[in-house]
Amino acid sequence: MAAALTASERASRVKLMIFDVDGVLTDGGLMFTAQGDHMKSFNSMDGHGLKLLGKAGIQTAIITGRRSDIVLARAQELGISHIYQGAANKLDAFAQLMRETQLSAEQCGYMGDDWPDLCVLTRCGFAAAPANAHPEVIARAHWVSEARGGQGAAREVCDAILRAQHRYEALLAAACAASGA
Structure with missing residues (x-):
């Protein structure tokens, strides 16, 4: 029987990294104005x-x-081309995303923090969670950040993927060269 893959081996295969928003890219807090508008902090x-x-x-x-115009604006700012909002069934969105990108589940990573994320987390090749994710999510994740959602967890997983794919040092060197450091 083959040995189970390590988190780093799983991260080395990621060609598409998918993120939940509330509790992952934000701290999970929901702020509303008196007019009913909502705000998010990234x-x-x-x-x-x-x-x-x-x-x-x-x-x-x-x-x-x-659904949030704020999320759409942030995604566009970051160059995220695949955005599924209002996904009542995240597994359906995941299946559609795999068809669009022509990638397998094993080539996809997902970072989520709560029960609605479990259907994708348990099917993708690399499952990640922020430190403050629900215990059921942490129990099923291949990798858990030290940071909480909205407070560096996404950056940690990005760095872990880049390191696993041996791209981190080259990107760091390019950033230092560009800044004259």
Whole structure:
């Protein structure tokens, strides 16, 4: 019988990394104005991590149960081309995303934090969770960040993927060269 893959081996196969929003790219807090508008706070380092994945040729996507113009604007700013909002069934969105990208589940990673994410987490090749994810999610994840959702968890997983694919050092060197460091 073959040995189970390590988290790093799984991360080395990722060609598409998918993220939930609330509790992963944000801290999970929902802020509403008196007029009913809602606001979200995103971490700039998380965003830079997603941009680095793109520079390394790794596609990024969002699958979220809520709809928000804020999420659409943030995704566009980060160059995320696959955005599924209002996904009542995240597994259906995942299946559609695999058809669109012509990738297998084993080539996909997913970072989620709560029960609605379990259907995708248990089917993708690399399942990740922020440190403060629900215990059922952490129990099924291949990799868990040290940071909480919206506070660097996404950046940690991006860095882990880049390291597993031996792309981290080259991107770091390019960033240092560009800044004159």
